[in-house]
Amino acid sequence: MARKNEPGYREYRAELDRQIAAGEFRHATLICGNEDYLRTSCRNALRTAILGDGDAMNASYFHGSDIDITEILDIADTLPFFAERRVIVMENTGLFAKAGGEVTERLLTYLTHVPETTYFIFVEEETNGTTKLYKAVKKDGFLCKCDTPDDNELRAFIRSEMRENGVGISGGTASLLLSYAGTDMLNIQSECRKLADYCYGRQEATDEDVRAICSVTVKDRVFELINAIVTANRPEAMKIYMDLIRIQTPPQVILSLMLRQFNQLLQIGELLGEGKTSQEIAQLLHLNPWVLQNRLQPLVRGKSAMGLTRALQDCVQANMDYRSGRIDARIAVEKLIITYSAKDNLTIRRK
Template structure:
């Protein structure tokens, strides 16, 4: 990200940029930064936009070869094309041939780093990954975001906020807007404000459900499940989320047993660092074999539902009953 900022500041641009990863908010921010820096307001003659899997790379190449009209650069923005996940050798070979008067910006959710186009952009342009941000970066960003509205947030309130709304920056931004409006008459946002106005993510409900399963509180787990059904959450999405949580627990328990630190565990398990301790505590209620079995069962139940051999709602109930009744005497 810093390299893009430097390019904009120096007005020295690469031939091609690839912005990729799951953090959509930051991707959009830097996409727009580049576009604003390179394209004059209202200039439609020197700017072209392509979107989707059916982008014609021949048209892109042809357009790239066209000199800009009364402007320094011709800018081509390509989003969600999938070019970095499939064979597109002609476009890959063209990257190093892009004229100095053209800048091509690719914005993708996923890329295959073995892909030829990805390698060519990395070599002849700039590829930047926008992944989930670390806790300390999010905390600084939230503080700066709130400072614009002359507000601060307590440490306790921030931790509660991130636990409730997650680490997706677009969602964080929306929830901060709600918080700012809710606390118009005060300068400091406190824990109760967060609890009062923010919307809790479904992943938190799932964690609470798995917690109930781990503590063998079957009735509570079932109640939480039916609450989610009442909120119109599809049973198989709930099944997927439960399976995902058990997979996280499996990784956390295995790596904890091997002595890895919280940062390494968070990276491999795909969870925030602050959540590692909570996951470690939850994982204590299961053996490593039980966690592996739970992940396998999740896949099996999904298959049975897809083949019409099992009702989706009953599949989740069977899973809850099995793992909230399972003996955990031989924990390791």
């Protein structure tokens, strides 16, 4: 959430839309924050606007920390092909979360004299406002924060999504849907589409419709999926996965939630290893103490940091491969389930 007196997402997006409408593009734009749906929406809108009628061959995409800065800067120096502008998208590189490094310094230097035809779009989930790169883009480019909106904005988002799907929804019913779907906007969008399909032919969705179609949240089912994976119960893991597919849960949503869940388990394991108490961990990670002690900590016991780290890294790689078109999201999820539901794949191996 935005701090008091700081602009919220609506203000950032309004300014981005103004720049797009006026054609006043900055040579460096940082789109950051914890809401994947909003980051993706802003990235796509800006990328499309900058390219204009230009061919997609004038757009380059780089994802992850393993980037070749020399290749990127060579592309940035290349004139666009039969178009006015060239776009370079760099996503989740980690450059805005840590200080220093050769890549950062070269990029900082380059951003002081970017060619008139080249535009950088940086998309980062995690940033550190004290880094030189963050400060440079904020000062001379444009910063667009995409943190999870508050409940009022999420309810408005639900009503908007339902309207687009031809079904009305009251404020109270939207609140009920929000309580089922959680705050992940990609998941909310998926639940709205299912609800609209369920209400086909009627003008408005009711509380009963929400309870019928959203009786168990996707987030809860993915937690049950992770539970089955880490306890090496492959048949149960595949059953839960197929149930999620059967109710039209997009595989990319499952993948995103799996990534977050493994990251959370790794953080819990590391904090337990540092001797932190359950109460301290709950405060640090903003978790419900009961959920932590009764649902999450039991999954971490007996699991190696190396195993959980490997699982998280494979989830990140699978997400990168899906986003870059190298693998279908469903295949990526199924490979992860099969790999990490194998017996002892996450447990401690003693020499």
